[in-house]
Amino acid sequence: MAVSIDHYVGLAAVMFFIGVIGVIVRCNPLVMLMSIELMFNAANLLFIAFARVWLQNAGHIFAFLVITVAAAEAAIGLAIIVTTFGPERYVDVDDVRALRG
Amino acid sequence: MIEFWILAVILVASAVWTIAASKPVYSVVALLLNFAALAVLYVTLSAEFLAVIQIIVYSGAILVLFVFVIALLSSGVAPFAMGPNRLPKIWLPGGVVVLVSLGFLVYAASQAVPASVRPPNGPVGAANVFGSVSDFGAALFTVQLLPFEVTALILMVAVIGVITLGGEAMRDAAPRGHERKVERAMREAILREGTD
């Protein structure tokens, strides 16, 4: 059985969903950030797979931009974590409720 | 063919390991494995340049940053604690909706007409330079120049944001009066012990 685009879509969906579960279930902000990176990569995989299917390097460009933005997002996310959770604190996102309405 | 399945298994397993690890450092290691496997998969998809970028940026920069933060947060205190894993309070309705929706999607996918375009899965770089550095660079600096510049701007904003946040953290972390006294007392105590 040859590998078709459907296989890549399925693989990316599984990776993405694992990332979603990580964000929702884990209370550790670092692991949540990593789960978000997983989701980014799942999306990237799709971009690259479809770029290959249609031989369009726009998908590559987009994946590249996603990587860039992911780097920025990770930097800011980690900075927020460092700012919010001091070294002596117990790390749990549910402790931070400044966004409460 | 076979490499796809091997990589798929590695990818899913490392992803699961990432979210299930008992310590953040393990998560980072699992994620590193995941990214490396992805890079290989990119090579099979003729995206050579992106495979390299994936290794350099993700594994080399972002993951190192994670490790650095973990080290920072655990420094001087007890080894980094993972904290509990809980579902949000609205997990039941949210989960039901998500699962039902996914069920729909799976059903929809099973009913879908197979895509007419099949991946050519030929040899890497065959017959063209698709995915090569020159191909990618030419597109990035000509047709896609504007998105590229905008991304640069976003990175710039991110840099400023991180510096601002860092400044705040420094201010908050700056020792206050009595803390300074305690610090000095501790230093003096250590020095005394040293001389004893």
Place this chain on the structure above:
Amino acid sequence: MPHHLLGVPGSYPLVEALWLLPLAGAILCWAFGPQLRTLAGWLASALVGASFVLAALSWGAATQTAGAALGASQALGSWLPGFDFGLLLDPLSLIWTFIITGVGFLIVFYSIGYMEGDRAYARFFAYMSFFVFAMLTLVLSDNWVGLLVGWGLVGVASYFLIGFWFQRPSAVAAARKAFVINVVGDAGMMFAIFLIVANVHAIGFGDVFSAAGGLSSTLVFWICAALFIGAVAKSAQIPLHTWLPDAMEGPTPVSALIHAATMVTAGVYLVARSAPLWSHNPQAQVLVGTVGAITALTGAILGTAQWDIKRILAYSTMSQIGYMIMAVGVGAYEGGVALFFTHAFFKAQLFLGAGLVIHALNNEQDVRRMGGLWKKMPFAFWVMLTAVLAITGVPGFSGFFSKDEVIFGDLQFGHPVLFAISALTAGITAYYMFRLLFIAFFGEYRGDVDHAHAPGWTMNVPVAILVAPSVAIGAALLSGGENSPWARFFAAQFGPDMAAIAHRPPAISEGVTSGIVFALVLIGFAIAWWRYASPGAQRDAGERLEGETRGMPAVLVHLFYVDDAIQLLFVRPAQRLGAFFGSIFDPHVIDGAVRDVVFWARWLGTLVRSFQTGLVRAYALILVFGATCFIVYYAFAAGALH
């Protein structure tokens, strides 16, 4: 019908310029008042004066172009297809333009001295210029809507100027009263215009007059009646006259210009302008003539019972406008317009003369505290005397010719009862005008101002100029009956309308009616002399005046209870209605609705707020839920599920 051709169409930049110059004056005085200081008065009068000169020039140009005295018609623009705006300078509007800009110039010039030292000097001249512009809009408009616009703008200007000294509560109340009563008239006008547009589908005078012959007489009557409501309110006719005496709260030049010479005669202009409508409708004529005659008589009677010099003049104005309305009502258009023309001069002169006195006596307006002023202020005395002789209709003075024409017009067009009323009114007019003159200027001074300060030349010169027309213009223009310059000037405009009114030749000639009227005037003068100026009366003038004040009949003190009736019939019910809405409808329905909205908004807000937990992971779950919904939607939209 040839007379319905109103003005010869063409390009008349002079007409546009004379119309807009006062507006420029208003804007300049308003915008640069602090910089202009006293120059504001000079600027405003210069621009109004220039407007007067342009009016003369443009009339010359128009008659040259047209060849006949039909006037000029300048198109300005179109509102909707078939609803064009334009300016019209025909004999009727020319006369009004001359008075508005000419007498207006003298009065604005007079104000330079009169308003000296007022804190809001420039504002006054801005308002005055704006009024002149508004009044020119009213009389120069060639259609009903433009006329209504001017009608409203003069009301606004009048409101501003009556309440000019807004620090005084009485001035504010008077301004509000004038405005509200005038709005009643505006509503009537608007109703008339609705009727016209609905039935004729045009707003231009020419179009409407051409179509008037095809309308049913009932419809024409209602149009006339609705228009006349506007005239009643604006021209202080019974029963909407009560605002005019109160309007004397404004500065005296305002009373002279707006509430004597020009704005209050807008009703006369309206009826004269609509002559083709009125002259084919005897019922409307009787309505207007009767209201005018009753107003003339009532104003004269009330004028005999006043002590405030400006209020006496205000009731006199009301009475004289009653004459004019009666004249244009019965069909004596030339006479009515002639009375307007001469009245503008001598009534402006009376007000400005009274202004000299008031200014000199530190704002004293009560004639009981005057007396003997002819020795102190001989100039003011001569001014007032000539004006009184003119208004009472002493032969040779301008009022004689115009009033005779008006009173004879009643007989000419077959209204003997109105003739009797107006002749009687002429006698009463003589009585109250000479009463004013005798009390204020004869006998001994009864006030407490030691040094009456003499007005400057800027005040004296305009009054002196006004003396000439109020004495001589009647003899110059109106003498000679059918062949007078006046009659020839208006022959093209009013001839067909006057001919259309069915009438028999009167039994007595104009000379006889003049004699009757003059006899009544003499009787009125004699009574006034006997009561106020005879040596016996002058000896104990103070006690006599006090006695007269005490013995004044209640019905006159209360001004025929018109204000009380309006209060009882309209104001009280309106207040009760307001109280009902204020106490029941507003708090329960309006506020209740608002409160309900607030309640439900708060409820919804509380509901939504419960989702705003501040927990990042909960947000993530909601996000996933939303994203999933999108995906499912697109899966459906793409037709994946069938």
